Amino acid sequence: xxxxxxxxxxxxxxxxxxxxxxxxxxxxxxxxxxxxxxxxxxxxxxxxxxxxxxxxxxxxxxxxxxxxxxxxxxxxxxxxxxxxxxxxxxxxxxxxxxxxxxxxxxxxxxxxxxxxxxxxxxxxxxxxxxxxxxxxxxxxxxxxxxxxxxxxxxxxxxxxxxxxxxxxxxxxxxxxxxxxxxxxxxxxxxxxxxxxxxxxxxxxxxxxxxxxxxxxxxxx
Amino acid sequence: xxxxxxxxxxxxxxxxxxxxxxxxxxxxxxxxxxxxxxxxxxxxxxxxxxxxxxxxxxxxxxxxxxxxxxxxxxxxxxxxxxxxxxxxxxxxxxxxxxxxxxxxxxxxxxxxxxxxxxxxxxxxxxxxxxxxxxxxxxxxxxxxxxxxxxxxxxxxxxxxxxxxxxxxxxxxxxxxxxxxxxxxxxxxxxxxxxxxxxxxxxxxxxxxxxxxxxxxxxxx
DNA sequence: ACCTGAACACCGTTCAAGT
DNA sequence: ACCTGAACACCGTTCAAGT
Numbered sequence: 114x115x116x117x118x119x120x121x122x123x124x125x126x127x128x129x130x131x132x133x134x135x136x137x138x139x140x141x142x143x144x145x146x147x148x149x150x151x152x153x154x155x156x157x158x159x160x161x162x163x164x165x166x167x168x169x170x171x172x173x174x175x176x177x178x179x180x181x182x183x184x185x186x187x188x189x190x191x192x193x194x195x196x197x198x199x200x201x202x203x204x205x206x207x208x209x210x211x212x213x214x215x216x217x218x219x220x221x222x223x224x225x226x227x228x229x230x231x232x233x234x235x236x237x238x239x240x241x242x243x244x245x246x247x248x249x250x251x252x253x254x255x256x257x258x259x260x261x262x263x264x265x266x267x268x269x270x271x272x273x274x275x276x277x278x279x280x281x282x283x284x285x286x287x288x289x290x291x292x293x294x295x296x297x298x299x300x301x302x303x304x305x306x307x308x309x310x311x312x313x314x315x316x317x318x319x320x321x322x323x324x325x326x327x328x329x330x331x332x333x
Numbered sequence: 334x335x336x337x338x339x340x341x342x343x344x345x346x347x348x349x350x351x352x353x354x355x356x357x358x359x360x361x362x363x364x365x366x367x368x369x370x371x372x373x374x375x376x377x378x379x380x381x382x383x384x385x386x387x388x389x390x391x392x393x394x395x396x397x398x399x400x401x402x403x404x405x406x407x408x409x410x411x412x413x414x415x416x417x418x419x420x421x422x423x424x425x426x427x428x429x430x431x432x433x434x435x436x437x438x439x440x441x442x443x444x445x446x447x448x449x450x451x452x453x454x455x456x457x458x459x460x461x462x463x464x465x466x467x468x469x470x471x472x473x474x475x476x477x478x479x480x481x482x483x484x485x486x487x488x489x490x491x492x493x494x495x496x497x498x499x500x501x502x503x504x505x506x507x508x509x510x511x512x513x514x515x516x517x518x519x520x521x522x523x524x525x526x527x528x529x530x531x532x533x534x535x536x537x538x539x540x541x542x543x544x545x546x547x548x549x550x551x552x553x
Numbered sequence: 554a555c556c557t558g559a560a561c562a563c564c565g566t567t568c569a570a571g572t
Numbered sequence: 573a574c575c576t577g578a579a580c581a582c583c584g585t586t587c588a589a590g591t
Contacts, residue, residue: 265485
């Protein structure tokens with residue numbers, strides 16, 4: 114009879130950091146930011162809350178790891194054949210789409226300083242700016258500007274998702290809200306509200322990226 | 334004897350929405366985002382937690398009102414004599430400084446959709462873009478881009494403040510962190526980390542605004 | 554009308570005890 | 573080494589009872 118490995122058989126339902134994080138992401142996606150509690154997560158994993166703490170330090174680590182898992186795809190985007198601008202656009206869109214699918218990750222992205230996914234995004238943006246021959250002295254602030262814009266959108270999308278039932282027509286809600294604004298105090302907002310009807314969040318997001326890229330191009 | 338007004342004498346320590354919000358701001362400034370609890374606030378106001386609920390619906394309303402109070406100054410900035418670009422710069426700097434002094438407000442700004450201060454900021458930016466003769470079709474996305482950039486910075490500053498003792502040298506901490514990064518995976522971040530030493534957050538923030546403004550100018 | 558403070562229904566986290 | 577689940581120290585919010 115062949116010798117069996119000494120390592121204990123891995124039961125299907127054995128706990129592990131990976132399984133815990135995956136379950137947390139699932140819970141967050143289904144129940145929203147408020148739905149992730151150690152009790153609910155433990156119930157989902159058919160164990161007690163204490164068991165989770167053997168694999169994960171605390172709730173913040175859970176959220177950080179979940180956000181990282183969700184952004185891994187966007188961060189791995191292959192941009193080898195693209196122009197630097199297109200590479201930045203597709204990185205940014207990858208992040209946008211990931212947040213769109215998992216709005217709670219947008220909150221976490223803007224909440225935790227040096228969230229690993231943010232650092233990796235900054236790095237990837239910076240590499241493209243080098244390829245663009247952005248002057249060395251302007252590389253840092255240019256990468257920061259792009260990053261901050263992306264994080265700002267991520268945060269706003271997360272806030273909007275938090276306040277509305279999934280599947281709500283955001284534009285319609287925003288448009289209705291702006292119709293109630295005082296015309297004297299909010300002339301611009303009201304004048305622009307009509308554009309919400311047939312506006313595409315994703316295109317709008319890209320238009321902002323392009324504005325920053327145009328500014329960067331102007332640096333020579 | 335002159336008739337006294339029927340309105341009861343306003344005791345110095347009578348509760349009111351204004352006093353509650355002011356106390357909340359004070360508590361947030363001193364103890365940070367985690368320090369605002371209804372019990373602590375009630376103790377500060379020498380009353381019970383229930384009393385606060387007579388004047389304020391819930392914690393979120395308290396945070397929204399506090400953020401609004403803190404940003405009122407920045408929003409009221411007089412920009413009458415400025416060029417549109419300078420007006421946008423000074424509005425943005427006003428927000429930056431307010432968040433710098435009250436980092437918890439940066440979190441709230443990015444957390445609540447249609448936080449009133451955000452709406453007013455969007456409006457004021459938009460009015461300047463009109464003055465700049467930005468094409469009508471581009472006004473909305475241009476104002477959004479500026480707003481999102483500002484909110485992104487606000488969020489990051491709040492996150493950084495949350496993670497550090499007040500008064501910590503942020504640049505030094507970031508620089509130390511980046512020195513620990515793998516050189517092969519983070520060449521850009523490491524190359525740029527040196528600039529952190531003598532970089533000014535405020536200038537860096539403005540550089541980003543200028544990048545977007547340059548992009549907007551390029552729209553014709 | 555406004556305030557009081559105990560009570561309710563939760564949290565995140567810890568830890569003795571088990572296997 | 574890993575899991576269990578009761579217990580601790582909090583929360584936000586409600587509400588009967590007071591003035």
